[in-house]
Amino acid sequence: MKKCSMVIFAVAWFLLRFPLGFAQVAPDTILFNGKVVTVDNHEVNGKLGTIAQAIAIRDGKILAVGTNADIRKLADAKTQSLDLQGRMVSPGFGATHDHPQDWNPLNPTIVKKVITDAMHIERFISLPQQEALQQFPRVLEEAVQKAKPGMWIRISMLYGPEYRYGDVANLLGRQINKQMLDLAAPNNPVIVRAGFTNMLINQKGIEATEKFYGDQNAKFLFKPLEDLPGMGGGVYSTKSPGTCGVCYRYPEQDIVYTTEQFAEISRLGLAWTAALGVTLTSSSFYTSGVMRAYTLLDRRGQLPVRYAWGWYWPFRNDFFQDKYLTESAVSREGLGSDFLWFSGMTPHMGMECSTLPGTSPEVKAAERACNFTDPNINRALYEYIKAGGKLAGDHQLADVEVDTVLDTIEKASKDGGLSAQDIVSKRHSLEHMAMYPRPDQVPRFKKLGIIASGWNFFIWEGGGTRVQKNYGERGANMVIPRRSLYDAGIINTVEIDRPIAEYTNLTYFHVLYGGITRKDWDGKVTAPQQAISREEMLKSATLFAAYGVKRDKVLGSIEAGKWADLIVLDKDYLTVPVEEILKIHVLMTMVAGKPIHLAPSLAREWNLKPVGPQVDMGGPASQW
Numbered sequence: 001m002k003k004c005s006m007v008i009f010a011v012a013w014f015l016l017r018f019p020l021g022f023a024q025v026a027p028d029t030i031l032f033n034g035k036v037v038t039v040d041n042h043e044v045n046g047k048l049g050t051i052a053q054a055i056a057i058r059d060g061k062i063l064a065v066g067t068n069a070d071i072r073k074l075a076d077a078k079t080q081s082l083d084l085q086g087r088m089v090s091p092g093f094g095a096t097h098d099h100p101q102d103w104n105p106l107n108p109t110i111v112k113k114v115i116t117d118a119m120h121i122e123r124f125i126s127l128p129q130q131e132a133l134q135q136f137p138r139v140l141e142e143a144v145q146k147a148k149p150g151m152w153i154r155i156s157m158l159y160g161p162e163y164r165y166g167d168v169a170n171l172l173g174r175q176i177n178k179q180m181l182d183l184a185a186p187n188n189p190v191i192v193r194a195g196f197t198n199m200l201i202n203q204k205g206i207e208a209t210e211k212f213y214g215d216q217n218a219k220f221l222f223k224p225l226e227d228l229p230g231m232g233g234g235v236y237s238t239k240s241p242g243t244c245g246v247c248y249r250y251p252e253q254d255i256v257y258t259t260e261q262f263a264e265i266s267r268l269g270l271a272w273t274a275a276l277g278v279t280l281t282s283s284s285f286y287t288s289g290v291m292r293a294y295t296l297l298d299r300r301g302q303l304p305v306r307y308a309w310g311w312y313w314p315f316r317n318d319f320f321q322d323k324y325l326t327e328s329a330v331s332r333e334g335l336g337s338d339f340l341w342f343s344g345m346t347p348h349m350g351m352e353c354s355t356l357p358g359t360s361p362e363v364k365a366a367e368r369a370c371n372f373t374d375p376n377i378n379r380a381l382y383e384y385i386k387a388g389g390k391l392a393g394d395h396q397l398a399d400v401e402v403d404t405v406l407d408t409i410e411k412a413s414k415d416g417g418l419s420a421q422d423i424v425s426k427r428h429s430l431e432h433m434a435m436y437p438r439p440d441q442v443p444r445f446k447k448l449g450i451i452a453s454g455w456n457f458f459i460w461e462g463g464g465t466r467v468q469k470n471y472g473e474r475g476a477n478m479v480i481p482r483r484s485l486y487d488a489g490i491i492n493t494v495e496i497d498r499p500i501a502e503y504t505n506l507t508y509f510h511v512l513y514g515g516i517t518r519k520d521w522d523g524k525v526t527a528p529q530q531a532i533s534r535e536e537m538l539k540s541a542t543l544f545a546a547y548g549v550k551r552d553k554v555l556g557s558i559e560a561g562k563w564a565d566l567i568v569l570d571k572d573y574l575t576v577p578v579e580e581i582l583k584i585h586v587l588m589t590m591v592a593g594k595p596i597h598l599a600p601s602l603a604r605e606w607n608l609k610p611v612g613p614q615v616d617m618g619g620p621a622s623q624w
Helices: 002-017 068-072 100-106 108-114 129-146 166-171 178-184 203-221 249-256 259-274 288-300 314-321 323-331 361-366 375-386 399-415 420-426 439-448 456-460 463-476 482-487 508-517 534-541 543-548 578-583 600-606
Strands: 029-032 035-037 054-058 061-066 080-083 088-091 093-095 121-125 153-157 190-194 198-201 278-285 306-312 340-346 396-398 429-435 451-454 492-494 566-569 586-591 594-598
Touching: 029 068, 054 068, 061 068, 093 492, 093 543, 100 108, 100 249, 100 259, 100 278, 100 288, 108 121, 108 259, 121 129, 129 153, 129 166, 129 178, 153 166, 166 190, 178 190, 178 198, 178 203, 190 203, 190 249, 198 203, 203 249, 249 288, 259 278, 259 288, 259 594, 278 288, 278 543, 278 586, 288 340, 314 323, 314 375, 323 375, 375 399, 396 399, 399 420, 399 429, 399 439, 420 439, 429 463, 439 482, 451 543, 456 463, 456 508, 482 492, 482 534, 492 508, 492 534, 492 543, 508 534, 508 578, 534 543, 586 600
Parallel strands: 029 080, 035 088, 093 278, 121 153, 153 190, 278 306, 306 340, 396 429, 429 451, 451 492
Antiparallel strands: 029 054, 054 061, 088 566, 190 198, 566 586, 586 594
């Protein structure tokens, strides 16, 4: 009897360790002799779970995880066996709020590969403010001379390799204005884009955009800034005609680029960013052009990474008073492919409006209007949540609007007949955490199961320092308060929300570093009591990212049966001195068991060909 029990135990142990049917098939690939950080502990804490030595992969999924001996014996003559030589392996990184469709056209290398001057004119300037101002007239003149009548001209003014030239955005509408563009290019539509959120467009460009969208929608796109609460601005502004924040999306993605051109820029751009370790991203789709291009890539099997997309059309929040449209959006949640699926809806753009008094009257006077003063925005959010929808892809910047969102979630859910568990299961996501949650909002996050998506780059680029100056220690303690969230058992995730991959020397590790050290690029620390460990930061970037987009059963950790989305690092993120984290490079990024990025050094070691657009086109990773 004792012998029988031992046999049963041995069989049960084997089946738990390796999936059923495992003995009948050999892996396509094994990675061995490494430090495999599986992140298979699913609790809200800093425990990462199993540290293994090797991984077996078959048909794009993890077949088994274990010791070198256990995994290597699975290989047959056809298995590709790759020696990690002690390197760290992690699940791929998630970016739970990013805009690759907006950032990819800021990559000069990719755009120049896809777009020629015979299609339309693309020019790039990456200089400090005064040098950029001096060079701009010459660049514009050359572009106009090169362009045929009616051809679009697009000039991108970038924020520089260290992301320090952000003040070039202040040139638009001032030293560089619409009148200048109209005079210089009377026969061409022109867009000047600064960094990531500012745009200037000339009259020809406005007319072309109005023609495309038609009168009904153009009147919403092109209202003055002050007439669009929470919209991020329209093309027109009574103060600076032709300027706006993010409405470059509409002419660029729907008109300037064809679907094939935008799809190719997106394909290359996503794979370019994968060299930073990103295998999962999430954002709203703002335009029909993005929907067409990404759907095309997905149907062709050409999306390099996973993408959870959300509905966004706040220019017409009255749409959501139509129950058919609302129910249609709710019914799509989770639908799609393994690479592209619908994640939820956002009804607005966030504004800074806090309950804190500020350190001066000027601080409060400078706050942008609270976002939910528009009844259509309130109604859209209410109707969508009441119907059972998931809030995702939104932008909240400060605590006043968070109060409104939480109140609306509670009321709409109750009116819709959702139970407390139903609400938690929606996994509503509030995104950015620039200055929230307040300490008294944290229990409400826990009660409602809110996913807190945090924007560490806000700290890195000095946002935390600015908040501390304007709102004191109470405000600083509300800037991406990950420590408070972890202590309360609240899942929080990691955003990028900046075009750092496209033209800078920055990496995803700068994002992680911000959460670990709370330091900005000048070394100033904001609310160090909200810092978390590197283990917790890694968990937020991997497993919790997958949880936030409801794919934690197949993504986010290295476990048998999950998709084989993982990265190989050149240094051990868990043990190197904290300042060395900024110097870590991703040597390989694998999605569905296939390398989409393989740096030259590791490729040589494995006698393989380097992989990825950064490598092929001379990006930073080509030197790794």
